[in-house]
Amino acid sequence: MIPLGHYLIVSAILFAIGTAGVFLRRNLITILLSIEIMLNAVNLTFVAFGRAQGTVDGQIITFFVMTVAAAEAAVGLAIVIALFRHRESLNPDAFTSLKW
Amino acid sequence: MIALIPLFPLLGFAINASMGRRLPKTVSGGLASLAMVASFLVSVMVVLQVANLAPTQRAVEQTLYTWIASGDFNLDLTLRVDPLSSVMILVITGIGSLIHIYSTAYMHEEVDREFARYFSYLNLFAAFMLILVLGASFLVLFVGWEGVGLCSYLLIGFWFEKKSASDAGKKAFVVNRIGDYAFILGTLLLFVRFGTLDFQRIAAAAAPLAPESMFGILSVATLLLFIGATGKSAQIPLYVWLPDAMEGPTPVSALIHAATMVTAGVYMIGRNAVLFSHAPETMVVVATIGAVTALFAGTIGLVQNDIKRVLAYSTVSQLGYMFLAMGVGAFGAGIFHLYTHAFFKACLFLGSGAVIHALHGEQDIRNMGGLKAGLPITYWTFVIASLAIAGVPGLAGFFSKDEILFETFAHGHTILWVIGILTSLLTATYMFRLVFLTFHGTRRHDAPAPEHADEEEPAGHGAPSPIAADAPSHHSHMAPSHHLHDAPPAMALALIILAIGSVLAGYVGIPGALGGHNALGNWLEPSFTARSVTTLAEGQVGEAGASQASEAGADANGGLELSLMLVSSAIAIAGIALAAFIWLKRRQIADKAAAAFPGLYRLLLNKYYVDEIYDATVVQPIRIVSQEGLWRGIDVNIIDGAVNGTASIVDGSSSVLRRLQSGSVRAYAGSLFIGVVLILGYYLWR
Numbered sequence: 001m002i003p004l005g006h007y008l009i010v011s012a013i014l015f016a017i018g019t020a021g022v023f024l025r026r027n028l029i030t031i032l033l034s035i036e037i038m039l040n041a042v043n044l045t046f047v048a049f050g051r052a053q054g055t056v057d058g059q060i061i062t063f064f065v066m067t068v069a070a071a072e073a074a075v076g077l078a079i080v081i082a083l084f085r086h087r088e089s090l091n092p093d094a095f096t097s098l099k100w
Numbered sequence: 101m102i103a104l105i106p107l108f109p110l111l112g113f114a115i116n117a118s119m120g121r122r123l124p125k126t127v128s129g130g131l132a133s134l135a136m137v138a139s140f141l142v143s144v145m146v147v148l149q150v151a152n153l154a155p156t157q158r159a160v161e162q163t164l165y166t167w168i169a170s171g172d173f174n175l176d177l178t179l180r181v182d183p184l185s186s187v188m189i190l191v192i193t194g195i196g197s198l199i200h201i202y203s204t205a206y207m208h209e210e211v212d213r214e215f216a217r218y219f220s221y222l223n224l225f226a227a228f229m230l231i232l233v234l235g236a237s238f239l240v241l242f243v244g245w246e247g248v249g250l251c252s253y254l255l256i257g258f259w260f261e262k263k264s265a266s267d268a269g270k271k272a273f274v275v276n277r278i279g280d281y282a283f284i285l286g287t288l289l290l291f292v293r294f295g296t297l298d299f300q301r302i303a304a305a306a307a308p309l310a311p312e313s314m315f316g317i318l319s320v321a322t323l324l325l326f327i328g329a330t331g332k333s334a335q336i337p338l339y340v341w342l343p344d345a346m347e348g349p350t351p352v353s354a355l356i357h358a359a360t361m362v363t364a365g366v367y368m369i370g371r372n373a374v375l376f377s378h379a380p381e382t383m384v385v386v387a388t389i390g391a392v393t394a395l396f397a398g399t400i401g402l403v404q405n406d407i408k409r410v411l412a413y414s415t416v417s418q419l420g421y422m423f424l425a426m427g428v429g430a431f432g433a434g435i436f437h438l439y440t441h442a443f444f445k446a447c448l449f450l451g452s453g454a455v456i457h458a459l460h461g462e463q464d465i466r467n468m469g470g471l472k473a474g475l476p477i478t479y480w481t482f483v484i485a486s487l488a489i490a491g492v493p494g495l496a497g498f499f500s501k502d503e504i505l506f507e508t509f510a511h512g513h514t515i516l517w518v519i520g521i522l523t524s525l526l527t528a529t530y531m532f533r534l535v536f537l538t539f540h541g542t543r544r545h546d547a548p549a550p551e552h553a554d555e556e557e558p559a560g561h562g563a564p565s566p567i568a569a570d571a572p573s574h575h576s577h578m579a580p581s582h583h584l585h586d587a588p589p590a591m592a593l594a595l596i597i598l599a600i601g602s603v604l605a606g607y608v609g610i611p612g613a614l615g616g617h618n619a620l621g622n623w624l625e626p627s628f629t630a631r632s633v634t635t636l637a638e639g640q641v642g643e644a645g646a647s648q649a650s651e652a653g654a655d656a657n658g659g660l661e662l663s664l665m666l667v668s669s670a671i672a673i674a675g676i677a678l679a680a681f682i683w684l685k686r687r688q689i690a691d692k693a694a695a696a697f698p699g700l701y702r703l704l705l706n707k708y709y710v711d712e713i714y715d716a717t718v719v720q721p722i723r724i725v726s727q728e729g730l731w732r733g734i735d736v737n738i739i740d741g742a743v744n745g746t747a748s749i750v751d752g753s754s755s756v757l758r759r760l761q762s763g764s765v766r767a768y769a770g771s772l773f774i775g776v777v778l779i780l781g782y783y784l785w786r
Binding site for chain 1: 773
């Protein structure tokens, strides 16, 4: 039986990797992927806590998160394609027309 | 039954206002006249019913419904006919009917739509005036009071395409509003003091009180009511609207500004006779204002050149007499004069209307003259009415004016009596100046001129044109009056009936000194005391001091009355003779007098510059405060400033805050992340 702390450490590492990806990468698709990693890090935490407490709540919430993540990926990718058509670029720094 | 009296004209108004534009003139005019005649017949029946009651019980009431019920305050919509209001409704419906009939001919040149509009206003006016005199409480009276104000605005500004007419309408409305304001305050004060608005109840509550020797609540309330009366009845200081009101059609001047509406103030004081006689301070004010107004307006009337304006000032002057009578406690005499004045002033106005009609809109008496031959009916009725207003013995004005002057003298107001006598002389002079300039001599007017007469009035600032500027020799074209047409039948009928009335109306009030028994005075007496309240539960019966005094005075001073009568008759005849001498024989005298006192003449011609003074002291300050202070100052700076200031605060702060909108997604994400960490950190470390 793996103790709860190990799951949480893995989850924290995954979340940090995702966060770093969002901040450091300059490609929108990579950023979206990084966000997915962050979401899955959280999912891992939910499932770990659920198992540690012997309930199914964590798993149920995880399903919700996965559904939302799928929808988010669909919408997000559609936006990315639209942006690409518009600017011929995937660098988020190129999209600054709302800047003051 | 009583409700029918105002209901008939109201119905006429509703019909003419709603579908008058589709009716031919005969139908709309006939309908309006019929409504008034029907109302007159009902009034006669009601008055007969009242007359059959015992003298102290003479009052018929009809409560239509409870108008206001709020806590312990109940106000019924009650109409009441007592001797005072019976005189008023007969005058209003009787003379009103004649004026309606006259108008059908006078206004015939208007198109159908305008014609119906005119008659709908006229009927509405009559309805409101009847409500005013029939109302049994201050609030019902006030409905009529405001209603006649509205209708006078509508009728004075009837030809509203003309700037001067619409201005005159506004002026009448605004000036009346000032008086109404005081009237409301007075009414509220009485309600606070007595807890009721019913005339009889207030009279019953006031009667047992001692007359206020100091300036108390009754004095203040009656004074406020009197200010309201000065607005409605054109007394100093609020008389300025009446002369300008001559912009309306002439029958309107006859109906509103001679016979009915302007008498509302006199009526209102008569209605509250008990109240006023408990406020001697107010009575002195009323009498003084009345006498001063009479003299003041009389002097202006002496030099005016517009036929209707002369009559307008004479109305103001005669109303001054009525207030003089009210002020000395001779309420019966005041109402008597109101009643006779209605006949001869309506006759004079309608006569002047016939002249204007015949001359196609000419109103300047300097352009008239020699109309006697062409307009015989108009001439004779005009002369009769002028004799009546001058106070020549035997005609209506003589009895009423003499009663007022006698009462003034008998109550010890010698100075006011002298003013009255002086005004009497002026009245006779300016009325016959009008008669002689209009009808006698030779024609100074060739072709019927278009309507421009309204321009001439106050324009004569610089070069004073002497009274009878055009001496007969000047440019007398000796035009034959072949294109003059005398009053058509409907107008002639009204003129003749009113002229007969001007002769006979006085005989209902022959004073004791001449062997009569002052029937009208006795008839009115119960209305001026709290006696007729016996039917009410309060039962507190009191006798107004003033009426006793007048009774006693009338008995004791028969001889005095006769000699005073001789004096005033002599004065009246002297006035006529003076006018005849100046304006028939020696017109140069008038010119010379005007040339000898150019300052005085200009002062009178410009009506003592009262309009200019009001403009400078009241209108302009209000205009400047409104324009510079309220508009440019408060509105633009403070109110607009608050709105614009909000916008500029948002603008300014956002120009600072938008610097945060860097456009760098990572900066946003970083700030989001840091924010989350800080919030979580706060909760964890707390």
